[in-house]
Each structure stands twice: as structure tokens, then as C-alpha cells.
Amino acid sequence: MKYLSFLLLLIAANANAQAIHYKSVLVDTHNDCITACIEKKVSLDQDLTGKNHSDLKRFKQGGVDYQLFSVWCDGERKNPYAWAMRSMDTLEAVAARNPDKIVIAKSWSAIQKALKENKIVAQYGVEGGHMIEDNIDRLDTFYKRGVRYMTLTWNNSPTWASSHADEKDPKYTGPRGLTAFGKEVIHRMNKLGIIVDISHVGETTFWDAIKTTTKPVIASHSNSYSICPVTRNLKDDQIIAVGKNGGVIHLNFYSAFVDSTFAKKDAAFRGRHQAELDSMLRTGIQREYAFSTLAEKYFTESEANKPDIEQLMKHLDHIVKLIGVDHVGIGSDFDGIDSAPKQLKTVLDYPKFTQALIARGYSDKDIRKILGENFLRVYRLNNPQ
Ligand SMILES: [Zn+2]
DSSP states (O other): OHHHHHHHHHHHHHHHHHHHHHHSOOEEEEEOHHHHHHHHTOOTTSOOTTTOSOOHHHHHHTTOOEEEEEEOOOTTOSOHHHHHHHHHHHHHHHHHHOTTTEEEOOSHHHHHHHHHTTOEEEEEEEEOGGGGTTOTTHHHHHHHHTEEEEESOOSSOOTTOOBHHHHTOTTOOSOSSOOHHHHHHHHHHHHHTOEEEOTTBOHHHHHHHHHHOSSOOEESSOOBTTTSOOTTSBOHHHHHHHHHHTOEEEEOOOHHHHOTTHHHHHHHHHHHTHHHHHHHHTTTOOHHHHHHHHHHHTHHHHHTTSOOHHHHHHHHHHHHHHHOGGGEEEOOOBTSOSOOOTTOOSGGGHHHHHHHHHHTTOOHHHHHIIIIIHHHHHHHHHOOO
16 A cells, blocks of 8 residues: 555656646757767658657657757868858758748747747757857858857867867967957857857856856856866856856756766776777767767666766756756757766656756746746847847
């Protein structure tokens, strides 16, 4: 009898989690599936189960309502602006083929309409200021196409801002922090309604950006350095500054940014399969995709290295403790990462994130904020029209 009532309680709790999850507007501020689709020569409107973390159908099944799609290219690529355009063309073609499922929303009313019609709201986040190729007017074109945030730097630095990697690299000779042109870029972004994203930037750039922006910023996919000390995560004084700025830190699911013990365990795993990994890399595929393939092939081995979702929740609790529940959200980095906490394998697993929030005692109101309302607040402050 005791067992039965426990079981019924469990079923009721799960139904409650499902109800809150699917009723809330879920915004994810970072997904790399455009690049993954281009590299793997697949399309988002196909069933990509087993190939990608995301596809159009599974976004909906996982409860995603609003996706910021990352537009990415590394610092070595020639003509990064053209590459950014090509990435956007790719998603635009998907949206044109599936007008009943996904809309590239360019106004607040278009966002509201798409949410009401149960379509995925799609916008872009340009992941790296190098894609404007030092031409500030390209921000205008980006905005017109649906770009609503730009990560000032990726791991590489544009000529006007230093990245987290370069600020730590003794061989880096470029400017530290934002140059005068970098500050102009921020002013134009503020004016247009392109949110400033401080993920990936160096600490000097971070503080310059916080001082320069007149609007709330986001970290589109970053965690807490206190919980997992890697340079991609934010230190407590940075987190506090984002809180004061009114911004939102969106949690990254990448195992190495969640759990500081992961990198070592993962390196040992790759070492055990080095020859196989090397032969995959020789085909020219991106490292993350080679790592994913390896992890799928040796599932049990790689699974044992992954952190538990509880470890990700420690980041959330820490940020909430420092700056409150109004400043945290989700920026999974799905399709740009090769490992995430055990319970968060693909976009189908977002309900488990909500379940974890309920288990930690967050109220329905708090959950709605974390899942999407916090981002919507920042969006509106950057885009009042
Ligand atoms: Zn990134």
C-alpha cells in the first residue's frame, strides 16, 4: 500500500512537471544545428535521430518554443560574413518549406503570433564579431535577417575585442578589451536591438562591454566558474555584474563546462580510441562531430564519464543565490557539443530539466522565468518596438 501511494505520488509529480513544462514558453539561446546540418549534409526538417541532437519535429516534442540558432564559423575561415549569410540561407530554406512549423520572427508581434500558432520562433545569434569583417553596417543587414544577439568574440578575437582564449594566450598580440571601434559596435547593437552576448569573451572585454552597453546583456551559453573553473565560465564578480545590468546567464549543457572532472576522464577515453579518432578527423569533419561518433560507438564507456543533471543544477542554484531567479535561463549548446549530462541527451530531454527544477523546490512562477520569461524580458528591453 505504502509502495502504491508512493508510485501514485510519483506519477502525479511527473504529470505536474509535464504540464508546467509544456505550458511555459521555452527559449533556448544557443543551438548549433545549422552548422551541424551543413557539415553533415542533412536538413533540419528530416528525422535526424541518431545524427543530431535536434531536428524540427523533436524541438516541438521537447517543448522548445523559441530557438536562437547559432551562426558560427571559426576564425580561420575566409569571408566569414558570406559564411554567416550562407548559414542563415540554410535555415531560411527550412522555414520556407515548413511555414506551418517554424517562423523566422523579426518583430514582437511576429513572435507572439508564432507562439500562439504553436510554431517554433526562430532567430539567429551570430557567434563571433569577426563575421562583420570590421564593417559596422553589416550589423544592420544581420538585424534585418533576424539576428537578435551577437557574441562579441568566439574563441578567436576580431580586431576590436579579445576572447577568453586570447587573453590567456602569451602569443596573442591584439588589443585587450574593446577598442574604440568595439565600443561603437556595441552602441550600434544597442540601437538596432541586437543583444550583446558576453559568452566566450575575455574578462577585459567583459568589463568593457558591461560599462559600454546601455541595454541588458546575455551570456548565451556559459556557466559558473566557482562551480567549474574553466575560462569559458563566469566568475562570481562577473555574474553579479550581469545581475546588476539586468541581464540573463543561460546555462550551457557541455559536460566540460558543467563538471571540472570531466575533461580528464574524457581525454583518457579519447586516448584509448586515438587511432579511430584520428582516422575520422582525417576525413575533415569537425572535432565535436568526430567525438560524438566515438561516444555513440562506445556508449557505456563514454556515458560513465558524463556528469549528472544535479551537477548542472548546482550552477543554476549558485547563480540564483548570487543574483536571483530573474537572471538565469537555458543555452544548451546542443549540436555544438559532444557530451552533456546523462539525462540531457537531445532536445527531447528538456522536460527533465523542468523536473530537476521542481525537485529543487522552484515554484511554477520561477520555472516559467528560467525556461523563457527572463530572456523575453531582456529581449523586450533591447527591442521595445
Ligand atoms: Zn560557443
